[in-house]
Amino acid sequence: xSKMLHLINKSPFDRxxxxxxxxxxxxxxxxxxxxxxxxxxxxxAAHADAVSKRMEDLTFYVLGPDVSARGLDDTPxxxxxxxxxxxxxxDLVVEHDVAQSWL
Amino acid sequence: MEPWxxxxxxxxxxxxxxxxxxxxxxxxxxxxxxxxxxxxxxDQDVSVVFVDDGVCQLKKNQDTAAIGMxxxxxxxxxxxxxxxxKIYVEAESLxxxxxxxxxLIIPVEVVAADNLREIMAQQDVVISx
Numbered sequence: 016x017s018k019m020l021h022l023i024n025k026s027p028f029d030r031x032x033x034x035x036x037x038x039x040x041x042x043x044x045x046x047x048x049x050x051x052x053x054x055x056x057x058x059x060a061a062h063a064d065a066v067s068k069r070m071e072d073l074t075f076y077v078l079g080p081d082v083s084a085r086g087l088d089d090t091p092x093x094x095x096x097x098x099x100x101x102x103x104x105x106d107l108v109v110e111h112d113v114a115q116s117w118l
Numbered sequence: 119m120e121p122w123x124x125x126x127x128x129x130x131x132x133x134x135x136x137x138x139x140x141x142x143x144x145x146x147x148x149x150x151x152x153x154x155x156x157x158x159x160x161d162q163d164v165s166v167v168f169v170d171d172g173v174c175q176l177k178k179n180q181d182t183a184a185i186g187m188x189x190x191x192x193x194x195x196x197x198x199x200x201x202x203x204k205i206y207v208e209a210e211s212l213x214x215x216x217x218x219x220x221x222l223i224i225p226v227e228v229v230a231a232d233n234l235r236e237i238m239a240q241q242d243v244v245i246s247x
Contacts, residue, residue, distance in 0.1 A: 026140050026171050028214065051143035054174065059216020080184030084142055086177035086191070090221075100184075 017112035019044045023052035024116070027062040032117040037065055042072035047099070047107055049078040056082070058091045070095050078104060132163045134238060136246040137172030141191065142182070146247040147175045148190050153245070155193075158200035165204035165241075166197065167234065168226070173211045176222040194224050208234055 021040050027033040033055050036046060048055050055062050056077040066075065075096045082088060082098065092098070099107065108114050135154050139146040158164055168176060175191070182189040197205060207226045212218060219228050229237070238244065 024143070026143065026174075028171050029139070051140045051171070054140065054171070054215070057216055061214045061216075063216075081142075084180060084182040084185045084187065084189075085140070085174060086180040088181070089179050090177075090216075 016041065016043075018110075020107055020111035020114045021046045022114060022116040023048050023055065024050040024118075026051040027055040033062060034065070036117050037069050037073075040069070040073055045074045045076060045107060045111060047076040047078065047104065048096075049081055049104075053077050053081045053085060053087065056092045056096050057087065058093045063093050066093055066096075076103070076107060128161075130161070130163055131242040132165070132240060133157060134165045134167060134241040134244045136167045136169065136238075136244060137175055138170040138246065140171040140174045141177075141180070142185065142187055147172070148188075150245075150247040151175075151190060151193055154202065155196065155200055158197075158202050163204075164202050165206065165237070166202060167206045167208070167238070169208040169211045169234070171211075173207055173215065173217060173222075176207070176224060176226065177217070178221055178223050180223075191223055197224065206234060206237065 021036050021044060023033050023036055025032045055066060076099050077096050079098045079100050135150055137147060137150055141147045154166055176194060180189050180191040205226045206229050209228050209230045219226060
């Protein structure tokens with residue numbers, strides 16, 4: 016089975032991209048939140064439970080520059096989410112067999 | 119004098135701008151802010167509303183240096199200079215995102231949907247983005 020990197024770039028409040036990804040991502044996959052997808056990483060927001068539930072079998076990442084841009088550096092993120100920079104983004108793409116963008 | 123140049127009693131209309139999108143993922147937030155600032159120069163009754171992801175436009179401490187986009191969040195502070203004083207944020211939208219008025223870059227009136235519904239119903243023109 017290929018190791019997949021799921022990319023979420025839409026707000027979970029605005030679109031169903033995150034919901035569908037969490038429903039369909041296979042155990043062992045990774046999820047990287049970028050652009051407006053980073054709102055899904057806020058620990059006090061409505062989608063935190065849905066993300067936390069899949070913490071055990073998925074690995075979550077969030078792109079730091081997009082977090083800072085949206086003023087979320089002072090906002091608690093969900094425990095266990097890894098913050099990466101652009102270099103880390105590239106590493107994730109290289110480390111996974113397939114990158115799937117949920118558009 | 120042409121008909122459109124006739125001076126009549128000045129009509130002031132109630133304009134409401136409804137922001138529903140997050141700031142950087144699309145261009146809507148920035149465009150709407152610019153429209154509001156232009157419209158404010160015409161001495162109309164302007165109110166600005168933030169609901170859904172629109173509340174994220176007002177989040178404090180935005181720093182866009184690393185994404186190479188213009189940080190326009192400080193421009194919301196100019197609304198006061200343009201005498202745009204009716205700024206409403208829907209309580210339910212803040213709550214859903216775990217945010218409070220203290221997280222926002224400007225003072226706003228946090229209103230419940232029940233109240234916002236009535237304010238919206240009183241408008242002559244509503245522009246949503």
